[in-house]
Each structure stands twice: as structure tokens, then as C-alpha cells.
Amino acid sequence: MVAETEPSNIETQFLLDALQRGHRTDGRGIYDYRTLKITGGSTSGLVTVQLGQTRVLARVSCTVTRPYPDRPTEGIVQFNAEMSSLCAPHVDHTMRSQEVTVTRMLERVLRQSRAIDTEALCIVAGHKVWTLRVDVHILDDAGNLVDAAAIAAICALRRFRRPDVTVDGETAVIHDMRDRNPVPLSIHHTPVCVSFAFFGAGELMVIDPSLLEEQARVSWFTVTLNAHKEVCALNKAGGVALTHEQIKRCVQVAVAKVEEINEKIQEAVNA
């Protein structure tokens, strides 16, 4: 296992000096996102997202299973994020903590906020439901995996088509993709994550941190919003404590950014 190379003191000092003058090392403005490119794949549930140099791939698949006993009329959605040595030299199969962070973030953003209608996934109550599996593979880590993974997951879910089902009493017939057109999932709303990083004593802020900015940050914060300006999740844990004003400002900036990102998502989904 190779140890992660931390940035040198000169690099972090340069980053901080530039930030104090309002510049970022990659030439962006403080509130600028990197270029976002969303491409579909060969199957309906496959989406690749490129956020600057960060690349994430999401794949949605479905199978028919028994439901959980305490929730007989709801389908099941499972999230899984994977990082392999592809994405950064220091990552190997034993480094689970960042995978767990991304997986838990996806679960909170997409499952807890009830973005996916799980009752629409029910086929025969108590016996058969659809289980959706959302696999997110991180191909290249250049900072801000959470935002990219969330965009990839929600785009993949919105593009995904499941086989059509006819239910006749207790028996269900699952139609082949060639016999009947596959059906889209029922998605209530589209949550989008916006991540911030803070520097210095917490007074310098950037949006969509690059890898160097992530390594040099002292605090971080993610807001998840949907197109209706509803906050779906807030996540600040660890790092320097932030003031209430900063949090308010971040939420306001995030509301504006989510509109832009949503436009790109709409284009990609309707393509």
C-alpha cells in the first residue's frame, strides 16, 4: 500500500495566499463549479459524470426479491460506492472509510429524503418487490466525490427503465424489454449536493473543492437541495466550527447553484 502524498507546505501556503486575494489555484472564482459533463451509456441505467477531472460512474440495475417483513408494500433500494486503485495511487481495497462516507451520503440524500417512490416498486404486496441496486464506481478522484456521485446516482435513476409488469391477483408477469417498452421509475424530486470547503480559521470559503483544496481544508460542509428550494440534507461533521452566518450564506449560494446544476441534469435526462 502506498501512503497518500500530502501537499507540501509551500503548496498549501500558496493556496491560502491566493484565496486571501480571492483567487483559486485553478483559476476559478470562489463560487464557480468545475465543468460538469453528464453522459449516458449503452444501457438505460448507466451514467458517467465528469466534474472537472473527477470521474464517477453510476449503474442502476433491478431484480425481483421478497420485501422486508416490516415493509411488505415497499421496494428496496441499495446503494454501494466503490473506489479502486484506479482513482488515486494511495487507494486500495482496504480503505473503506471514504467508500462508506460516499455510500452513506447517497443513502441519506436519496433514500431518507424519499426521492424514490418505493411503493411504486411493489409488485405483489408481501411477496414480490423490485430491488434497485445503485452502484457508484469512482474512476478518478480529483476532489469533491460526494457531489459528483450524487449527480451520477440521481441521473442514472432518472434515466433507468425497468421492465414492465402486469399483475393479475397473486401472479405477476414480467414483460421482456422487447415485448413491452420498459417503464421509468417514479422519482419525486431531484436532490443535488453542493459541497463547500473552508480555510484559514474558517473565514475563507470555496465551493466544489479540488483535490488540493480538499487536502488543505480545515472544515467542510455539504448542503443538499432540490429544484423546489427544499433542503434535503445538511452535513457538517468535523473540522473547525463554523458560524451561523456562514451556514446561512452557504445555503443561499447552494440554492443558486442547484438551479444551474439542475438544468444540466434535465438536459442529460431528456437526451
Place this chain on the structure above:
Amino acid sequence: MSRQELLSPEGLRVDGRRANELRRILCRASVLNTADGSAYYEQGNTKVLVAVFGPREPRARGQLQHDQAIINVEFNIAPFSTSERRKRSKGDKRLLEIASFVRQTFEGAIQRSVYARSQIDIYLHLLQHDGGTLETCINAATLALVDAGISMDDYVCACTAGFIDETPVLDLNSVEESSIETPDLTVAVLPRSGNIALLQMESKLHSTKLDSVMELAIEGCKHIHKKLDDAVLAAANDLAEKLSH
């Protein structure tokens, strides 16, 4: 499915509280003999027992950090803590997540550079679950860390708040938390500066209403700070009495 009324028209919640009332808090430090610091914390019907060990030698020498202490948090929910007995596996993601939040919160509050090359362990046990798991864990851990004499920048006080029927509501219990429509916001504050060390929210809340809910939660944290401070003073007075004999 009949919807239970969480906030009656008279402004009373399911347990008889008003919207901006905290549950009753009972807390005591120094409840365990072998631990360096310990605390028992009750908020309403949620009960947590915390043991702090440290600073001590890190178990894995390879993880030793030359300039600061390692904080290790383990969180356990007792199978008898909920109304239906349920044993959770050690690797349960929800448990790991809460332990990770507690760890990250205290990594910012404990003066880690004072305890270089050592490890501080915080073991949390939830004995009864009635909502506000993360907030009670953080409050109890603060008390236990103070009891252990570990240097911290400030107390860390946490509180939950939600939004029921267009009213911001303080300190949710499990009935209110499990309702689908109630957003659940947990805030941990460092009282002296008023800065936010932890902010977690799941489920939807309109961005215009966020401010009022956050402000209510931060107010709640101030009250909890007073309670924790009283408990620390009580433990200190206890000790002073014993030493003076």
C-alpha cells in the same frame, strides 16, 4: 393509516410539551469506577452511558500520530433499548455513522496537540432509545470528557429541532422523529463562541424555514450548556468534599 396528531391545536405535543420546551435532563458525571471519565445522561426517556479512557497508549502502534492524539469512538445500542428487542451487528452502518459524527465533532473540540502520541477512547452505550440519539451522545460525551480531565476548547452541546405544522419544534422524541413529514435537524454548538461544530439534517425542509429551526436548536444548546455546567460543578463539589475530610 391514521395520522397521529403531533402538535395539537392548543400547541401541545404528544408528551405534553410546548413547541419550544426541552425534555427533562438528568446528568451525572463520575458514575463508573474503572473509566478515567464517565457520565450518565438522560434527556426525557433517552438514556446514554459514556466511558472515556485516555490519554493512553494507542493500541495500534502504526496509527500513532506524533503531533496529536487519536480519538476513537465506539457506539453501541443495547438490544433492549427499543420497544422491540433488536440486536444490531457491530458493523451496522448507522452505528458507524453516529460514532464517526461523534468522533469528528470531538476531534475539533479536544486540544489534541496536548496529548501527542496517545489515544483517547470514548465508549457510548445507548440504554434507552426515545429520539435524539446523536444529541444525547454528544452531550454525554462532553460531560465524560470533562470528568476525565481532558483538555477541550469548550463544551460541545447538541440539540435537535424539527418542524411540525408550520412551527419549529425543539428536542424531538422518537414518535416525532419517526414521522415521515418531520424534518430532523441536529446541531452541536461550542457555547462560548456560538459556533457550530456539527450540523446534520435528513428529510426535507424548505430553505426559508431552515433559519428558524436552526436558531431554535441553537437556543436549546445554550440551555443544555447550563445543565452540563451544573453537573460538572456538582461532581467537583462532591470531590472537594471528599478530599477535605
